Amino acid sequence: MPIESPDLEIDWLVAGAGAAGMTGAVVAHQLGGSVLVVEKESVYGGTTAKSGGVAWIPNNHRQADVQVSDSAEEAYAYLKGLIGDSVSDARIAAYAQRASEMLVFMMQHSHVDYSALPNYMDYYEHVRGYKSGGRSMDNAPINLRRLGQDAKTLRLGHYDGLMPFNVTVEEGQRLQEMNAGAYWLGLRLLSRLLLDIPARLKRQRDNRLTLGPALVARLRLSLQDRRIPLWLDSPVQTLLQDKGRVIGALVKHEGRIQRIHARRGVLLATGGFSHNAAMRQQYQQAPIGKDWTAAAPGATGDAVNMGEQIGAALGFMECAWWSPTYAIPDGRVLALIAGKSNPGSIMVNRHGKRFANEAQPYEDLVKEQYASESRGEQAIPCYLVFDATYRQKYAVGHIKPCLLYTSDAADE
Secondary structure, three states: OOOOOOOEEEEEEEEOOOHHHHHHHHHHHHOOOOEEEEOOOOOEOHHHHHOOOOEEOOOOOOHHHHOOOOOHHHHHHHHHHHHOOOOOHHHHHHHHHHHHHHHHHHHHHOOOOEEEOOOOOOOOOOOOOOOOOOOEEEEOOEEHHHHHHHHHHEOOOOOEOOEOOOOOHHHHHHHHOOOHHHHHHHHHHHHHHHOOHHHHHOOOOOOEEOHHHHHHHHHHHHHHHHOOOEEOOOOEEEEEEEOOEEEEEEEEEOOEEEEEEEEEEEEEOOOOOOOOHHHHHHHOOOOOOOOOOOOOOOOOOHHHHHHHHOOOOOOOOOOOEEEEEEEOOOOOEEEOOHHHHOOOEEEEOOOOOEOOOOOOOHHHHHHHHHHHHHOOOOOOOEEEEEOHHHHHHOOOOOOOOEEEEEEEEEOO
16 A cells, blocks of 8 residues: 655655766656755765776677777677676676667766776686776766866765876876886876866865766766755655565655655665674684775665664675775775786785785775685784885875785675
8 A cells, every 4th residue: 555645756766865876867767757966974985986987788788998808709609608607697798788778878878987997907817708908997087066066965085085186997097107208298187186276265175076986976977967855864764665665765865754655666875784793603714893894974774774673685695896995194095906916016914914815806805805814823903014116106095015914895
């Protein structure tokens, strides 16, 4: 039966204003539905706004721009070789065949704008279907001012102070080369920043957004165009059901509980449970907690808990998007992706032993960190030891000669 006296009736209710939630909102609206997006935090963007924002899209239409040949069959072979039987063949095939369709849809119907990265390789060269580049994709930069008043509530600040200006993935790769071209690129980026006179007078951060923040800004601009409302400080309290079907939710908004009737459904896109220490200790390998995560504070397992309350099945709870992380003096926790294997550095456990190949994928590096820990070698936390050349070329200002590392899980 319908919700008695709902405060609002819509087609789709979306919980969570990261990339997943806002993408779902755009798709639902394009297909003719009325949509409301609710976000429990006072800012939008979630962990997406703290990330690199890279998307892995096989056989995408931008690969031709960088002379990469690909196919859905090769993508399926690669994914199947990595995943095995832990996920159904139908799901693997669906992603291999339709991820490129999703990208075309979003680039046609929103401000999302991705380009293929020719020098960003798939991580596992030995797996059939591997490509040396073109599947990982980077966001186009966007000026924060385009959001108007909504610029004030976009989650920013995760990378503040690490560099004077924001960089794309490709720009970051070029700067890491530390050659004449890198210095010239750095000079151009710095000049662009300094010539933004209004921002400099107001002492604002770089208004040219890149990486995850750029993706969030482009999706928020897409919601603006479609007049899709976004409620901040509005957590979902519970899902509402009728005869076993979800028909809406109770949402706390502006100090009171509102009954939202969602005629077509509720999309839960609230992130994982990185900041829920109890859930991490229940489902994941010790030692674990919430202090090491680089995920957004709102990732406390809300969708998992709400789904479990109505009988939804759980899976892959032990899994995560693992990455080494480190804390800087102001309390921020940052993931170390590109810089973990630069020349002149090694990682050692607290027995002073190197325990892994630092150049392997970050996911596997953390798994080896846990393996070292399980052998009693005290690898969590571990240390990154580097020489003066590394510090001069690659280290940002807050890194000290010996850097304490921990492991992170931004939950899937």
